[in-house]
Amino acid sequence: MSLGPEEVKKIAYLARLAVSEDDVPAYARNLSSILDLVAQMNTVDTRGIEPLAHPLAMTQRLRSDEPTEPDQRTLFQGIAPQVEAGLYLVPKVIE
Amino acid sequence: MMEWESVIGLEIHAQLATKSKIFSGAATAYGAAPNTQACAIDLGLPGVLPVLNTDAVRMAAMFGLAVEATVAERSVFARKNYFYPDLPKGYQISQYELPVVHQGHLIIDLDDGTTKTIGITRAHLEEDAGKSLHEDFSGMTGIDLNRAGTPLLEIVSEPDLRSAKEAVAYMKKIHTLVRYLGICDGNMQEGSFRCDANVSVRPKGQERFGTRAEIKNLNSFRFVERAIEYEIERQIHLLEDGGTVVQETRLYDPDQGETRSMRSKEEANDYRYFPDPDLLPLSIDTAFIEAARQALPELPDAKRERFMGEYQLSAYDAALLTVSRDLADYFEATVAALGGEAKLCANWVMGDLSGFLNKESKDIGDSPVDPSQLAGLLRRIQDQTISGKIAKEVFEAMWQGAGDADAVIDQRGLRQITDSSAIEQIIDTVIETNPNQLAQYRSGKDKLFGFFVGQVMKASKGKANPQQVNELLLKKLAG
Amino acid sequence: MHDKTIAQLSAGLAAGKFSSAELVRALLERIERFNGTLNAFITVTADQALAQAQAADQRRAAGQGGPLTGIPIAHKDIFCTLGVKTSCGSRMLDNFIAPYNATVVEKFDAAGVVMLGKTNLDEFAMGSSTETSYYGPVRNPWDLDAVPGGSSGGSAAAVAACLAPGATGTDTGGSIRQPAALCGITGLKPTYGRVSRWGMIAYASSLDQGGAMARSAEDVALLLQIMAGFDPRDSTSAEQPVPDYGASLNDDIRDLTIGLPKEYFGEGLDADVARAIEDAIAEYRKLGATVKDISLPNAPLAIPAYYVIAPAECSSNLARFDGVRYGYRCAEPQDLLDLYTRSRGEGFGSEVKRRIMIGAYALSAGYYDAYYLKAQQIRRLISEDFRKAFTEVDVIMGPSSPTVAFNLGEKVDDPVTMYLSDIYTIAVNLAGLPGMSVPVGFAKGRPVGLQIIGDYFAEARLLNVAHRYQQASDWHTRVPAGF
Structure with a gap:
């Protein structure tokens, strides 16, 4: 499996990662070699095998519907890059 | 095309x-x-x-x-x-x-x-x-x-x-x-x-x-x-x-x-x-x-069916009353308090009550008049203490917080006049003060009957029992 | 004092031979002296540690507290610590002062355990050498040219160099066991769900598990006793009673059956490492254990499956680092897309970016079945292999790592070669089983670790098996020259 520069750029965009043009070939090479490693999975026939998502066969526990969390805005926004009037600020979102 | x-x-x-x-x-x-x-x-x-x-x-x-x-x-x-x-x-x-x-x-x-x-x-x-x-x-x-x-x-x-x-x-x-x-x-x-x-x-x-x-x-x-x-x-x-x-x-x-x-x-x-x-x-x-099934309330369709059967309401009325659970509950509580008269209750819930709620953008849960109070008002229509028209006035007063229907009726003296001698007295005065109209009526202008009803009701401040007014007036005008 | 085990220090504190404050001061001095060389700590919380130590001394003086009250340890810088920088070894979180405590941290606090600081790690725990850290590589105290392993390399080096008697770690694909092996210490990755993940910054949620690293199995048992247990804040936490891990340490192991998977002793295993492992197995035979050859036929597929599942989960787990609410934000973003791509592009290092991209690719439209689903099916096969094995044997043994510690820079440019250093540890994470690494000698002057794998929630048995070996050997007591 080999990824070309265009595919690398597409994936980088999907993952919202800026990758400089100079770094694209190295990513293409490394990602391709990882996919080659991964391709070893194809040596085994897994038809009919139920996928395993969790190591333990447990089911979801439910919490009672109680508001338990106090307002900690001041603490949380103390580590935010940019806030105003209690809001997190981001560059203008165009809809 | x-x-x-x-x-x-x-x-x-x-x-x-x-x-x-x-x-x-x-x-x-x-x-x-x-x-x-x-x-x-x-x-x-x-x-x-x-x-x-x-x-x-x-x-x-x-x-x-x-x-x-x-x-x-x-x-x-x-x-x-x-x-x-x-x-x-x-x-x-x-x-x-x-x-x-x-x-x-x-x-x-x-x-x-x-x-x-x-x-x-x-x-x-x-x-x-x-x-x-x-x-x-x-x-x-x-x-x-x-x-x-x-x-x-x-x-x-x-x-x-x-x-x-x-x-x-x-x-x-x-x-x-x-x-x-x-x-x-x-x-x-x-x-x-x-x-x-x-x-x-x-x-x-x-x-x-x-x-x-x-x-x-x-x-x-x-x-x-x-x-x-x-x-x-x-x-x-x-x-x-x-x-x-x-x-x-x-x-x-x-x-x-x-x-x-x-x-x-x-x-x-x-x-x-x-x-x-x-x-x-x-x-x-x-x-x-x-x-979860036990927690299910009666669902809208079932409630609508039941209202049509139990209260003899039209499909239209039943649909309107069951549009929300609170409205339906209010209606049923009113009927229960009044002990029947579902159609009268339905008319008032969908009419005056809903009108006031809409005007003030209130939910039924915030109504200042509760079902038992509304039933109290409807009971006074039923027993002819007040007319339907006066009831609207009483309802508005209740909405504004003037108290129960009986209190409003008493305070404002809105009790209907059903004593026929009292009504006859009013009629006599009205006939006396309108000789021209009387002459015209007696010469065949039947339309003037409405004029006399209006004058009598006005003179009684709307409290005279309309049915009695009709009957007595007919007799008196005939001479 | 610094080369004593937690059990010895606990006895010393209880007997009043020294105070926690004295102990903490001594260790802080050592950290001061050696951290410049080792780079094991990202943050040293000296003032806080001394305050905690004094409080612990008061608790002990009042006849309160437990066996670990006043014992200092270090936390891997992946556990959130209220008011203290929690960087995860990343530029992305270089400015992140955690606004809450991880459950593990809270439990140690409640037990009166003192935090010396936060240890270095591969960025977001992605690596096997602690070279991907934004804060620079950690060096192996046994040989400063060598890596300590990873990702919990800072914790491993700190414990090995006696800068802390114990430390927390996390293990997603071998990140406790492999550095423990490479640094000659004892480390345990518990059963998935045994230790709460609340406040432990996620790499791959279905594989991540917190655990303990120390200089003996007995010490690991003491640490696990505090860390383990159900946590209502973690949906994947197991509602299983926590046994007394100390109580069974000395249990007889003459009825023990050890399985040796042939897949763990084949091509790729360094001959000197193999010899040390065989010696350790021989010691177990001497202790009365029975040894049996077994097979884990799908074990060779563990690495390929892991490098789909872990990156897939990480690509999603790390999407929250977007420069909006906390963490790194690029300078003067031009628009929203620029804010995202540059904050993430500049905030993450290249290994993290590689794994995010692999994961995004494996989950993307048209590839999901061929990659993610296939990997989860293989995960089932691997888990079944272990299930079958544990019907025949009590524990499985093999090397923790195919080689001893490699040199700094040796594999850093070749991700796939680096990935292969976790070849024996990863299957355990896929199955969610507990695994340990115990020092069993040296090869080429660098430590060798024996991996011991147990059935679900069999931590007490693993600790017992490791402890009995340590009663009969002294590899775990060795301290690297110069420390």
Whole structure:
């Protein structure tokens, strides 16, 4: 499996990662070699095998519907890059 | 000219009326100061983990039972991955392959008096996103995450709807149902109940669906109707002009009354769904489903049927009275307090009471006149203490806090005059002071009878029993 | 004092031979002296540690507290610590002062355990050498040219160099066991769900598990006793009672059956490492254990499956680092897309970016079945292999790592070669089983670790098996020259 520069750029965009043009070939090479490693999975026939998502066969526990969390805005926004009037600020979102 | 058929499916998002969020213990109350109800989990801080709210599951199960759907024994939460500032974790926890509810249906009433069954493909649990505020913050957008993590039930219909009117009828029916179940407050201004519409058109008779457009975020019945109508027209024009419909997301602009493409949000949407590894499969056992079933109230259709039978109401009256559970309860409490006279109660609940509520934008629960007080008023009409007309005056006074019907009647001396000698006295005075009219009446101008009734009622300040006035006046005028 | 085990220090504190404050001061001095060389700590919380130590001394003086009250340890810088920088070894979180405590941290606090600081790690725990850290590589105290392993390399080096008697770690694909092996210390990755993940910054949620690293199995038992237990804040936490891990340490192991998977002794295993492992197995035979050859036929598929599942989960887990609510934000973003791509592009290092991209690719439309689903099916096969094995044997043994510690820079440019250093540890994470690494000698002057794998929630048995070996050997007591 080999990824070309265009595919690398597409994936980088999907993952919202800026990758400089100079770094694209190295990513293409490394990602391709990882996919080659991964391709070893194809040596085994897994038809009919139920996928395993969790190591333990447990089911979801439910919490009672109680508001338990106090307002900690001041603490949380103390580590935010940019806030105003209690809001997190981001560059203008165009809809 | 080709005949077209429109095909519509709705995805309704109902915010569930839990006290805390679906995966965190933050409060869900509407209208709090920005980000004061966004806890570490809602903010997606590093290292936080979700734990599922039992009431969100219970409410989803109740909905499933109410639309005769399957409540899944096992369902799975999945992550829908995309970047947006109001989505703190970079993914929305939703359900994808295995939703909690699937394969239900709902019967809607059509304008022509017939009914139609609309399939409900699925209803799944998911978390709401925050809000982007576009007011100017030094040219930036502000993000409020109070809404992030509020539980949503996304109810997906089959593409069974064939017109904007059907879509609205279906949406209204779901709206009534979720409020009956007490699982959603249905407040559309606050965004508690909103929908996306998938719209396509095809030549009548063609089996294959046309390409659909999805209209996002419709938050009123009127917008749903107008947006769908506009979109149907747009697609038909496009196709008739030889164009093709593009599968895309569109936004309805209520000011312009049109839908517009949202291509900016659309590009390269690849949500990369996969099972959320922080949550385990949701298992719902028989006991849980039975408990949800026990918690089900009488549902709107059943209530409407019962009202028609038990109270001898017309289908129209029964439908109006059962539009909300609170209204229906109010009506029944009034009938019970009065000990019958369902039609009289229905007229007052749908008439004066609803009128005042609408005028002041109040919910029935906030009515200053309670059912026993209304029954007290109706009892005085029944026993002829006051006339229906005077009752309206008494009701207004009660609404304004003047006390019970009897108190108002006594204080204002509104008791009806039924003593025939008293009424005769008034009649005599009226006849005496209007000799010209009397002469004309006696010479054959029957129409003047109404004039005399009016004068007598005026002289009695509306308190004379109208029936007695009629009878006595007829005799006296005849001489 | 610094080379004593936690058990010895606990006895010393209880007997009043020294105070926690004295102990903490001594260790802080050592950290001061050696951290410049080792780079094991990202943050040293000296003032806080001394305050905690004094409080612990008061608790002990009042006859309160438990066995670990006043014992200092270090936390891997992946556990959130309220008011203290929690960087995860990343530029992305270089400015992140955690606003809450991880459950593990809270439990240690409640037990009166003192935090010396936060240890270095591969960025977001992605690596096997602690070279991907934004804060620079950690050096192996046994040989400063060598890596300590990873990702919990800072914790391993700190414990090995006696800068802390114990430390926390996390293990997603071997991140406790491999550095423990490479640094000659004892480390335990518990059963998935045994230790709460609340406040432990996620790499791959279905594989991540917190655990303990120390200089003996007995010490690891003491640490695990505090860390383990159900946590209502973690949906994947197991509602299983926590046994007394100390009580069974000395249990007889003459009825023990050890399975040796042939897949763990084949091609790729360094001959000197193999010899040390065989010696250790021979010691177990002497202690009365029975040894049996077994097979884990799907074990060779563990690495390929892992490098789909872990990156897939990480691509989603790390989407929250977007420069909006906390963490790194690029300078003067031009628009929203620029804010995202540059904050993430500049905030993450290249290994993290590689894994995010692999994961995004494996989950993307059209590839999900071929990658993610297939990997989860293989995960089932691997888990079944272990299930079958544990019907025949009590524990499985093999090397923790195919080689001893490699040199700094040796594999850093070749991700796939680096990935292969976790070849024996990863299957355990896929199955969610507990695993340990115990020092069993040296090869080429660098430590060798024996891996011991147990059945679900058999931590007490693993600790017992390791402890009995340590009663009969002294490899775990060795201290690297110069420390």
